Amino acid sequence: MAKVKGSIVVDIEKCKGCELCVVTCPTKTIALAAEVNGKGYHYAYPANPELCIGCTNCATVCPDGVITVYRMKI
Amino acid sequence: MKTAEGLKDIIKPENLVYRKSSLITDKPFSYCPGCGHGTTHRIIAEVIEEENLAENTIGVCPVGCSVLMYDFLDLDIQQAAHGRAPAVATAIKRLMPEKFVFTYQGDGDLAAIGTSETIHACNRGENILIVFINNGIYGMTGGQMAPTTLEGMKSSTSPYGRDVKMMGNPLKMTELVAMLPGTCYVTRQSVHTPAAVRKAKKAIKKAVGYQKKGMGTCFIEIVSNCPSGWKMTPVESNKWMEENMFAYYKPGDLKVPAESDADAENKNEQ
Ligand SMILES: Cc1ncc(C[n+]2csc(CCOP(=O)(O)OP(=O)(O)O)c2C)c(N)n1
Ligand code: SF4
Ligand code: SF4
Numbered sequence: 570m571a572k573v574k575g576s577i578v579v580d581i582e583k584c585k586g587c588e589l590c591v592v593t594c595p596t597k598t599i600a601l602a603a604e605v606n607g608k609g610y611h612y613a614y615p616a617n618p619e620l621c622i623g624c625t626n627c628a629t630v631c632p633d634g635v636i637t638v639y640r641m642k643i
Numbered sequence: 644m645k646t647a648e649g650l651k652d653i654i655k656p657e658n659l660v661y662r663k664s665s666l667i668t669d670k671p672f673s674y675c676p677g678c679g680h681g682t683t684h685r686i687i688a689e690v691i692e693e694e695n696l697a698e699n700t701i702g703v704c705p706v707g708c709s710v711l712m713y714d715f716l717d718l719d720i721q722q723a724a725h726g727r728a729p730a731v732a733t734a735i736k737r738l739m740p741e742k743f744v745f746t747y748q749g750d751g752d753l754a755a756i757g758t759s760e761t762i763h764a765c766n767r768g769e770n771i772l773i774v775f776i777n778n779g780i781y782g783m784t785g786g787q788m789a790p791t792t793l794e795g796m797k798s799s800t801s802p803y804g805r806d807v808k809m810m811g812n813p814l815k816m817t818e819l820v821a822m823l824p825g826t827c828y829v830t831r832q833s834v835h836t837p838a839a840v841r842k843a844k845k846a847i848k849k850a851v852g853y854q855k856k857g858m859g860t861c862f863i864e865i866v867s868n869c870p871s872g873w874k875m876t877p878v879e880s881n882k883w884m885e886e887n888m889f890a891y892y893k894p895g896d897l898k899v900p901a902e903s904d905a906d907a908e909n910k911n912e913q
Contacts, residue, residue, distance in 0.1 A: 575660075576653040587677030587870075587877040593837060610676070618650050625661040629837040632681030633672050634663030641658045 571642045575623020577615050580635040586610035590627035590636060596620040599627060664688035666697055666717045673711055677877020679867030680709050680776060682834040686844040687747070687774065688716055694851050700743045701735050703728040705757075707749035708783045709776070726757020729764035732771045743854060745772040750791040751781040754816045758790075761816065768825025768859040772850045775816065775862065778869040779888060786872030790814040793891055798872070813891060817864040821897040827859035829898040833866045833889075835881040858900055866892045 577598070584606060590613050591599045600616035613636070615621060623640025666688040672681045691700050697718060704712035706725035713720035723731040728746035736744040753761050753775050764771065780798055781787040788798040788805060793813050795804040805813070821829040828850055832843035843865060850861035866888050868880035875883060 574650075574653055576650045576658075578654060583671050585676035589677055589835075589877055589881070592878055623653075623658075623660055626837040628661040628663075629840045630682065630835070632674065632676075632678055632685070634667055634681070634685050636661070637659070637663075638661040639653045639655070639658040640660045641653050641655075 573622055573640055574643050575621035575638060575640045576618065577621060577623075577627060577639075578637045579613050579615070580637075581606050581612045581614070582608070583633055583635045584610060584612035585633060586612055587632065588613075589630045589632070593626045593630050595624060595626065596622055664692045666692050668715055668717050670714050672715055674708060675869075675871045677868065677870050677880065678708070678782075679778065679834050679865060682840060683747075683774065683776060683843070683865050683867070684709075684712065684715055686834065686840060687745070687847060688718075690844060690847045690851060691718065691743070694743075694848070696743050696851070699741065700745070701732075701739070703732045703735070703744070703746040705746070705748040705752035706783075707752050707781075709747055709749065710783070712747055726752050726755070727760055728752070728757065729760045729769070729771070729773060732773075733764055733767070733769045736769060736771050740770070743772075743851060744770075745774060745850075747774045748776065749782065750775070750777045750779065750789045750816075751784075751787075754790045754814050758816075762820065762823070764825075765820040765860045765862060766823045766825045768823075768827075770854055770857050770859060772847075772854060772861040772863065774847075775864045776867050777816075777864050777888075777892060778867045778872070779813075780869050780872040782869045782872050786869070786874075791816075791892075793887060796887075815892070817862065817892075817897060820860070820862050825860050826862055826898060827900045827904075828853050828861040828863075830862075830896045831864040831866060831892060831894050833884070833894055835868065835884060839894075853900060858904065864892070866894065 601611040628636035
C-alpha cells in the first residue's frame with residue numbers, strides 16, 4: 570500500500586503561537602518552540618517531522634496562514 | 644539524518660498541497676493570536692482566487708478589529724462608517740453590477756449601530772454577500788457587551804454577566820434576516836476546526852454563485868471567538884464557543900434557494 574509522507578514549513582516570524590495547529594494535528598507533529606520569534610511568541614514548529622502525513626489540517630485552521638504543507642506518496 | 648534528508652525531498656513545488664492565497668498581502672494580520680478574523684480573511688481570499696474574481700471584486704470593511712482588512716487582502720476594498728457597510732455595498736453593486744460585492748462586519752458593527760442598514764439591505768434583496776463575524780463582543784474597543792452577548796456572559800460592561808431583564812436578550816440577526824423575502828441564502832458557520840473551515844469556505848463559494856445569478860442577498864454568519872475580549876487562550880476560547888455560543892447560535896443553513904429557483908435564474912440569464 571502506498572504510504573504518504575508530509576512536511577510543513579512554518580513562517581516563524583509571522584506565527585503568533587496561538588497553538589490551534591498543535592491541538593488539531595492528528596499525528597502530534599507540531600509543538601511550540603521553547604525559543605521566541607521577533608515578536609516574542611513561542612512559534613509553532615514540526616517537533617516530530619517524521620510523523621507528518623501532510624493532511625493540511627494545521628494550515629487550514631491557522632488564522633495567520635503561516636503554514637505551507639507538502640505531501641508525497643512513497 | 645536519513646529522515647531529515649527524506650523530508651527535504653518532500654518540500655518541492657510538485658508536492659505542494661497547501662499554501663495561503665496569493666491574494667493575502669505580506670502585512671502581518673493585526674489580529675490577536677488565534678482570532679477567527681484571520682481564518683475568515685484567509686478563506687475569503689481563497690474563494691476569490693479560485694473563482695478568478697480578484698479583478699472583479701469590491702469588498703466593504705467595517706469599523707471594528709477588521710477595519711484594516713484592506714491592508715491584508717490584495718483586493719479593491721472600501722472602508723465604511725460604522726455599521727454602514729451594507730448601504731455602501733448597495734451603491735457599489737447598483738453602479739457596478741458586474742462586480743462581486745461583499746461586506747465584512749463584526750457584531751457590534753452589524754447588529755448594533757448598523758442594524759437598520761443590515762435589515763433594509765436584506766429586505767431590499769440587494770445582490771450582495773454579507774459576511775457577519777459574531778464573537779459576541781465589541782473586540783476592538785475593549786470587550787464591551789454587544790447585542791449578541793450571551794445571557795450570563797461577562798464583558799467589560801456586564802462584569803457580572805448579561806442580565807437579560809435589564810440588558811435585553813441576545814439578538815439573533817441571522818434568524819431575523821432569514822425571514823425577509825430579499826435574502827436567498829442564509830447560513831451560520833464557524834472556522835475553528837478544519838472541517839468547519841472547509842464548510843464555511845463552501846458556503847462563501849455558493850454565495851459567489853448565487854450573486855452571479857442575481858438571486859438576492861446572501862448572509863453568512865461566522866460564529867467566532869475573541870480570545871482577548873473573552874480573556875481566554877485561543878484553544879480555550881474555541882472550546883467555550885462550541886459549548887456556549889453554538890447552543891444559542893446553532894450552526895447550519897437557515898435558508899437555501901430551491902434548486903428550481905437557481906435553475907430558473909439560470910434560464911433567465913441565457
Ligand atoms: C460612530 C462610531 N461609534 C462608535 C465607535 C467605536 N467603536 C469602534 S469599533 C466598535 C465595535 C466593534 O465591535 P465589533 O463590530 O463586534 O467588531 P470586533 O472588533 O469584535 O471585530 C465601536 C463601538 C466608532 N468607531 N464609530
Ligand atoms: S499536515 Fe497534518 S500531520 Fe502534518 S503537521 Fe499539519 S496537521 Fe499535522
Ligand atoms: S480583540 Fe478579539 S476580535 Fe479583535 S483581533 Fe483580538 S481576538 Fe480578534
